[in-house]
Amino acid sequence: MPKEGIYDVHCHIIPGVDDGASDYEETKRLLQMEYNQGVxxxxxxxHFRFQMFETPIEHIKEQFVLAQRAAAEISNDLEVYLGCEFHVNMEMTEMLKAGKVSTMAGSRYVLTEFSENSEVSYIRERIYALLSNGYKPVxxxxERYEATRLDLNFVEELDDMGACMQINADSIIGKEGFFIKRFCIKLMKYDLVQFVGSDCHNMYxxxxxxxEAYSYVKKKMGETYANNLFIENPQKILKDAKRRKER
Known part of the structure; x- marks a missing residue:
């Protein structure tokens, strides 16, 4: 594992705000697990999703302080930043501009989720809406969406538009099945992945x-490629956030 550590850009470790960590103790156990893996x-x-996860941003920020406290108790070199897995809707750009949901660590990057059966036209239109308003969709x-899983050309189109792709650690190492793993390998070989996240929710x-995913990617694709996905690209998010803050 690299000395500087790797990054996890997608996880549900803030206690009591969605279907992730239920309380402070589970948050701390998840953070310790991440730390032990080199994160x-x-x-x-x-999550933010209408009629499912609509926790007010004020409460999320209050609970996020608890996640920061738990991280500090584990180690002073474990940093936690606030983001959101934003399930797309027709109001998303207005919500982002109003600060009702968080971008990734205060950057232009937005972790963008679709329904598994979302149509190509809807995905394309919503990604364009984010890009045209100055955001960088991730x-x-x-690998979960039928529209992208069945059409690599569409993934390439999204990449050409300026979107980034994130895949889950479990998918890379085969926990979601052989075909999903094979698709993830194909995405990496075609250089169509920018980020990896654990998408962890609980300790069960x-x-x-x-x-484990970092080790697999390093073995399969090489250390330079693995460091790009797990270190350098996440650092670009943080650098972008710093630039925005300094304006």
Missing amino acids: RGIIATP IAHI DRISRVG
């Missing part, structure tokens, strides 16, 4: 395996 930077991404677990059936 030193985490973007916590609680499409969450790109949805744990973090981001360290």
Whole structure:
């Protein structure tokens, strides 16, 4: 594992705000698991989805302080940043501009989720809406959507538009099945992946395996490629956030 540590850009470790960590103790256990796997930077991404996850941003920020406290108790070199897994809707750009949901660590990057059966035209239009308003969409677990899984050309189109692709650690190492793993390998070989996230939710059936995924990608694609996905690209998010803050 690299000395500087790897990053997890998609996880549900803030206590009591979505279907992720239920309380402070579970948050701390998840963070300890991440730390043990070599993770030193985490973007916590609680869900926002109409009629399912609509936790007010004020409460999320209050609970996020608890995640920061838990991280500090584990180690002073474990950093946690606030983001959101934003399920797309027709009001999303207005919500982002109003600060009702968080971008990734305060950057232009937005972790963007679709329904698994979303149509190509809807995905294309909503990604364009984010890009045209100055945001940088990171499409969450790109391997889950039928529209992208069945058409690599569409993934390439999204990449050409300026979107980024994120895949889940479990998908890379085969926990979601052989065909999903094979698709993830194909995405990496065609250089159509920019980020990996654990998408961890709890200490039972949805744990973090981001360290295991890093080791697999390093073995399969080489250390330079693995460091790009797990370190350098996440650092671009943080650098972008810093530039925006300094304006």
